[in-house]
Amino acid sequence: MEVLYKSTRSNSEPVKASEAILKGLAEDGGLFVPDHIPALDVSIEALSKMSYREVAYEVMKLYLTDFTEEELKNCIDRAYDAKFDTEVIAPLAYAGNAYYLELFHGATIAFKDMALSILPHLMTTSAKKNQVKNDIVILTATSGDTGKAALAGFADVDGTKIIVFYPKNGVSPVQEKQMVTQKGDNTHVIGIHGNFDDAQTGVKQLFGDKELAVEMDAKGYQFSSANSINIGRLVPQIVYYVYSYATLYAQGKLTEGQAMNVVVPTGNFGNILAAYYAKNMGIPVGKFICASNDNKVLFDFFATGTYDKNREFILTSSPSMDILISSNLERLIYKVAGEDSEKNAALMASLAKEGKYDVTPEMKEKMSDFIGGYATEEETFAKIKALYEDCGYVIDTHTAVAAAAYDKYVKETGDDTVTVIASTASPYKFARSVMNAIDSKYDSMSDFELIDELCKISNVAVPNAIEEIRTAPVLHKTECEKDEMKQAVKNFLNM
Numbered sequence: 128m129e130v131l132y133k134s135t136r137s138n139s140e141p142v143k144a145s146e147a148i149l150k151g152l153a154e155d156g157g158l159f160v161p162d163h164i165p166a167l168d169v170s171i172e173a174l175s176k177m178s179y180r181e182v183a184y185e186v187m188k189l190y191l192t193d194f195t196e197e198e199l200k201n202c203i204d205r206a207y208d209a210k211f212d213t214e215v216i217a218p219l220a221y222a223g224n225a226y227y228l229e230l231f232h233g234a235t236i237a238f239k240d241m242a243l244s245i246l247p248h249l250m251t252t253s254a255k256k257n258q259v260k261n262d263i264v265i266l267t268a269t270s271g272d273t274g275k276a277a278l279a280g281f282a283d284v285d286g287t288k289i290i291v292f293y294p295k296n297g298v299s300p301v302q303e304k305q306m307v308t309q310k311g312d313n314t315h316v317i318g319i320h321g322n323f324d325d326a327q328t329g330v331k332q333l334f335g336d337k338e339l340a341v342e343m344d345a346k347g348y349q350f351s352s353a354n355s356i357n358i359g360r361l362v363p364q365i366v367y368y369v370y371s372y373a374t375l376y377a378q379g380k381l382t383e384g385q386a387m388n389v390v391v392p393t394g395n396f397g398n399i400l401a402a403y404y405a406k407n408m409g410i411p412v413g414k415f416i417c418a419s420n421d422n423k424v425l426f427d428f429f430a431t432g433t434y435d436k437n438r439e440f441i442l443t444s445s446p447s448m449d450i451l452i453s454s455n456l457e458r459l460i461y462k463v464a465g466e467d468s469e470k471n472a473a474l475m476a477s478l479a480k481e482g483k484y485d486v487t488p489e490m491k492e493k494m495s496d497f498i499g500g501y502a503t504e505e506e507t508f509a510k511i512k513a514l515y516e517d518c519g520y521v522i523d524t525h526t527a528v529a530a531a532a533y534d535k536y537v538k539e540t541g542d543d544t545v546t547v548i549a550s551t552a553s554p555y556k557f558a559r560s561v562m563n564a565i566d567s568k569y570d571s572m573s574d575f576e577l578i579d580e581l582c583k584i585s586n587v588a589v590p591n592a593i594e595e596i597r598t599a600p601v602l603h604k605t606e607c608e609k610d611e612m613k614q615a616v617k618n619f620l621n622m
């Protein structure tokens with residue numbers, strides 16, 4: 128049955144999957160949601176015998192209903208290949224009291240790779256299907272992780288170019304090195320003299336610049352966005368929840384129909400929303416434990432029914448979760464508002480104007496499967512140390528927020544349901560925080576000395592993504608002022 132995508136903010140005409148992927152955001156500013164969540168049409172038994180790529184096809188075909196089998200399989204094959212350092216793509220590791228679903232085996236060793244390795248192929252396929260003749264120019268402002276994952280995903284993909292703006296003095300040395308060494312003739316990385324907000328504001332202006340759009344069109348280009356509200360990022364993320372359930376079933380850790388809990392270190396709410404979609408497709412998920420760091424807007428929201436971003440923004444050791452507006456939460460709000468776009472739009476207007484909104488008790492009741500959890504910096508570091516000392520397993524800071532929040536949940540509830548914790552980054556990506564958590568003696572070492580120490584204590588080989596940047600030449604040296612971003616784009620496109 129065909130799935131169409133409608134906006135969360137109005138009753139405008141629904142669009143096909145390929146159109147939703149190309150547009151990113153609906154014209155009214157809302158997010159695209161499927162008009163119904165499709166049910167899995169294969170058994171867990173059958174799924175448990177499939178490879179990651181085969182499971183990906185069984186899940187994604189139900190959402191991307193205007194893609195042919197050949198088109199979709201082609202996208203999947205090109206995404207989940209040797210860029211991943213394991214054939215399993217998303218392995219499960221048992222440590223302590225839970226299974227860690229390792230989502231960091233892709234090109235940039237963070238979970239963004241799970242979706243950003245396939246998005247470029249979904250996008251170019253969508254462009255072809257919609258007779259778009261222009262090359263797609265992806266424009267992104269990044270505070271670190273997303274920029275590199277998008278660069279790696281789009282590098283050398285025919286029919287695309289990618290331009291990434293980052294705050295010149297606002298990302299970590301490793302993150303900067305990862306970006307400025309990016310290969311690919313179609314990639315362009317620019318450090319701006321300003322902060323992340325300047326970069327983000329500049330990108331938004333460029334997206335809204337009608338004059339520029341016309342000039343670009345004449346040269347055969349059009350902008351698109353790879354950010355986490357694109358349905359082309361959400362759908363591939365559902366796959367690994369289905370896959371992990373099937374894997375646990377195959378290993379005899381679960382019987383068919385037995386519930387599994389999931390714990391997700393959350394920022395923009397994309398990853399955990401994918402788990403919610405998996406449940407609605409028929410995967411028996413019990414609780415969704417939504418873990419936050421000190422920026423615990425979501426913890427407060429699930430406890431009280433009030434979403435309030437009016438608070439201090441705290442910089443933590445899990446920077447990808449330092450977020451006060453979780454964009455993808457809008458899709459859940461829309462759903463529990465009874466798919467009432469007017470009601471949802473009013474709440475989002477209140478968020479834009481007052482920085483807060485309240486949901487009704489009925490809406491809150493419909494979200495009772497979600498449990499808010501959080502961990503302080505201290506609790507996060509203590510968890511990294513304890514898990515290493517007890518099991519020899521080293522986790523990154525984001526994953527540790529989830530693991531520490533899960534421990535608190537178990538202590539409070541005694542819930543002993545089989546649990547999967549989404550492990551969203553390799554500890555190598557945040558080696559300094561991780562090693563300091565284990566022992567303060569590492570404090571004085573250089574970044575690469577820490578990498579070598581981490582290798583020794585964890586018995587996990589240094590990933591390629593890290594090895595590469597030790598010696599990789601810097602290929603991108605462009606810098607610009609924050610009001611020169613438009614010219615920088617034109618220069619790169621030879622306009």
Ligand SMILES: *Cc1c(COP(=O)(O)O)cnc(C)c1O
Nearest residue numbers: 393394395396397398447551552
């Ligand atoms: C992006 C990211 C998150 C947050 O995921 P959301 O889908 O935005 O909730 C958590 N951990 C890491 C390492 C990330 O890169």
